[in-house]
Amino acid sequence: MNLNKILKNALLVAFACLALSACAKKVSTGQMQGDVYTGTDTVEYLASGVPDRVFFATNESILTTKSRETLRKQATWLRKNSKINIVVEGHADERGTREYNLALGERRANAAKDYLMTYGISADRISVISYGKERPVDSGSNPLSWSKNRRSVTVKAN
Amino acid sequence: MMIFFRYLLILIFLVPINSFALIEVDISRGNLAPLPIAVSPLSLDKESKNNLKKLLKKEDLGSEISIVVENNLKMSGLFNPLNKDSFLQKPDIAHLKPRFEDWALIKAQALITGKVTVIDEKLRVEFRLWDVLAAKEMMALAFTTVPSNWRRVGHIITDKIYERLTGEKGYFDTRIIYVAEEGPKTRRIKKLGIMDQDGFNTKYLTLGNELVLTPRFNPTNQMVTYLSYFRNLPRVYLLDIETGIQEVVGDFPGMTFAPRFSPDGKKIIMSFAKDGNSDIYTMDLENRIVERITNHPSIDTSPSYSPDGKYICFNSDRSGYQQIYIMKSDGSNVKRISFGKGLYGTPVWSPRGDLIAFTKLHKGKFYIGVMRTNGKGERLLTENFYQEAPSWSPNGRVLIFYRETKTDEKGEGFSAKLWSIDLTGYNERLVETETDASDPSWSSLLSN
Numbered sequence: 001m002n003l004n005k006i007l008k009n010a011l012l013v014a015f016a017c018l019a020l021s022a023c024a025k026k027v028s029t030g031q032m033q034g035d036v037y038t039g040t041d042t043v044e045y046l047a048s049g050v051p052d053r054v055f056f057a058t059n060e061s062i063l064t065t066k067s068r069e070t071l072r073k074q075a076t077w078l079r080k081n082s083k084i085n086i087v088v089e090g091h092a093d094e095r096g097t098r099e100y101n102l103a104l105g106e107r108r109a110n111a112a113k114d115y116l117m118t119y120g121i122s123a124d125r126i127s128v129i130s131y132g133k134e135r136p137v138d139s140g141s142n143p144l145s146w147s148k149n150r151r152s153v154t155v156k157a158n
Numbered sequence: 159m160m161i162f163f164r165y166l167l168i169l170i171f172l173v174p175i176n177s178f179a180l181i182e183v184d185i186s187r188g189n190l191a192p193l194p195i196a197v198s199p200l201s202l203d204k205e206s207k208n209n210l211k212k213l214l215k216k217e218d219l220g221s222e223i224s225i226v227v228e229n230n231l232k233m234s235g236l237f238n239p240l241n242k243d244s245f246l247q248k249p250d251i252a253h254l255k256p257r258f259e260d261w262a263l264i265k266a267q268a269l270i271t272g273k274v275t276v277i278d279e280k281l282r283v284e285f286r287l288w289d290v291l292a293a294k295e296m297m298a299l300a301f302t303t304v305p306s307n308w309r310r311v312g313h314i315i316t317d318k319i320y321e322r323l324t325g326e327k328g329y330f331d332t333r334i335i336y337v338a339e340e341g342p343k344t345r346r347i348k349k350l351g352i353m354d355q356d357g358f359n360t361k362y363l364t365l366g367n368e369l370v371l372t373p374r375f376n377p378t379n380q381m382v383t384y385l386s387y388f389r390n391l392p393r394v395y396l397l398d399i400e401t402g403i404q405e406v407v408g409d410f411p412g413m414t415f416a417p418r419f420s421p422d423g424k425k426i427i428m429s430f431a432k433d434g435n436s437d438i439y440t441m442d443l444e445n446r447i448v449e450r451i452t453n454h455p456s457i458d459t460s461p462s463y464s465p466d467g468k469y470i471c472f473n474s475d476r477s478g479y480q481q482i483y484i485m486k487s488d489g490s491n492v493k494r495i496s497f498g499k500g501l502y503g504t505p506v507w508s509p510r511g512d513l514i515a516f517t518k519l520h521k522g523k524f525y526i527g528v529m530r531t532n533g534k535g536e537r538l539l540t541e542n543f544y545q546e547a548p549s550w551s552p553n554g555r556v557l558i559f560y561r562e563t564k565t566d567e568k569g570e571g572f573s574a575k576l577w578s579i580d581l582t583g584y585n586e587r588l589v590e591t592e593t594d595a596s597d598p599s600w601s602s603l604l605s606n
Contacts, residue, residue, distance in 0.1 A: 094544065095519070095544070096480075096503070097473075097480075097503035097504050098371060098372065098547065099372065099415060099416040099429070099459050099460045099504065100457065100473060100480055100503050102371075102413070102429075102459075103415075103429065103436040106412075106413060106436065107435075111434060114434070129413070130392070130431065131369075132371075134346070134371070135344070136343060136344055137344065138344075139342065139570075139572065140569050141543075141565045145569075
């Protein structure tokens with residue numbers, strides 16, 4: 001990691017802390033960009049080199065460059081394995097009301113679904129479900145844990 | 159399943175003397191000097207005592223009913239029940255003719271006395287409310303019911319006293335339905351729980367096999383609407399808690415959530431999410447007609463009707479962030495009403511019609527607050543790490559909500575509990591539950 005990048009990450013983390021204004025402890029710089037999780041702690045793989053999940057910024061459902069890359073890998077794998085159907089699960093962190101988070105999870109899952117569809121995966125093969133904030137993968141109450149929980153996860157349905 | 163209304167309570171008015179108010183309790187402000195009140199144990203004759211021992215295996219029901227009343231009065235924050243050890247007069251004599259000097263001596267301003275009898279396996283409870291300083295009876299009532307209903311008798315007595323002294327309906331003969339939670343945060347088991355307003359008689363309505371969320375009472379009967387992930391299809395359900403019969407509400411090709419009844423109990427209003435967009439719909443429970451109320455590419459959720467059914471408040475992020483809006487019940491005249499700093503969610507219209515309670519997130523803290531229906535007069539009642547989902551007591555004086563604690567660095571220390579707070583911002587209290595709990599919904603008064 002060059003100096004420039006370290007500086008940039010530090011600034012981004014500082015910004016994330018300001019944005020959340022509840023930054024309980026320092027976040028290790030390598031694992032978040034803005035407040036989007038970039039680590040691999042919780043990531044599982046649909047196949048070798050095909051990560052199962054993408055991460056979102058607080059209150060957002062916009063796909064980052066890295067998320068789009070992950071979803072393109074999923075699309076490629078799905079095209080090769082045309083008998084496999086998937087469920088895209090949308091999730092939110094614990095810092096929002098239950099009802100709004102259910103809607104937000106649905107929005108995130110659909111953002112991932114739409115992207116897979118633009119890469120040639122038929123809508124018939126993709127179902128979505130939102131769990132809102134009810135199924136966190138990390139039980140911590142800090143910005144890093146929350147960033148791991150703001151996610152959509154692609155799961156094999158058959 | 160539970161049977162709530164098999165035995166109706168029979169109300170008999172005893173000689174009503176002096177119907178003009180003597181003592182008065184002002185509930186519109188934070189009550190820093192609660193009214194000193196003496197709740198005498200209800201008297202119980204020997205024969206009734208023996209009968210009750212057989213029927214309920216209880217030694218002294220007179221005393222136990224008075225404890226229910228005393229506890230309710232204390233929790234309201236408006237009354238200060240005095241220590242029974244200081245009472246000079248015996249319960250049976252006090253009930254006939256209190257020696258007011260004795261009660262004035264211990265600084266009681268009001269006195270409650272009563273008598274319990276059991277005849278032919280029927281429980282009869284009478285009580286009197288006395289103004290100690292004016293040396294007058296304010297109210298006298300008697301109830302007949304089955305013995306197993308004894309706690310409800312205590313709640314109804316409290317409602318009558320509350321109403322007589324404050325001029326407003328009480329909220330004690332009510333129930334709370336909520337989500338009972340157990341297990342670690344990442345694998346939480348959630349069930350529907352129901353209990354009396356004071357935390358007694360807890361029962362579970364689902365087994366915990368599927369995720370359930372946001373139960374809400376029908377304001378007119380004992381039906382409940384909630385979200386269930388049965389077969390991994392998140393849908394709004396309607397449940398009859400007397401029969402246990404449940405059904406999916408409507409036939410939507412996607413997730414339905416955030417349900418609530420209309421004030422007349424005839425419609426369910428909820429969100430339906432499709433292709434990343436949530437809008438508000440209603441379904442008429444009689445003719446099953448579904449109507450779309452909002453049509454906007456943003457998230458529209460958490461709808462709640464005004465008590466006259468003419469308006470709906472709801473949560474939308476159409477401005478870019480979560481804010482509170484109101485509209486006519488047909489979906490026209492949408493107006494944003496929240497303009498303070500932060501994000502706003504879960505608006506709920508007060509049963510009195512004048513206020514909307516909400517959850518607010520600002521600078522990493524969660525608040526429960528109220529604002530007038532035009533968005534003016536915002537008042538934050540309580541601040542914490544995480545709390546949300548207020549529900550009004552049927553008289554619109556108290557809010558119940560849930561609060562979650564922060565987990566520590568090891569991911570431990572998480573809890574979810576029910577809390578209540580007065581509209582005044584005073585009298586914040588933990589509402590005890592057997593398990594962790596969230597999403598409380600307050601029922602209407604079970605009897606009037």
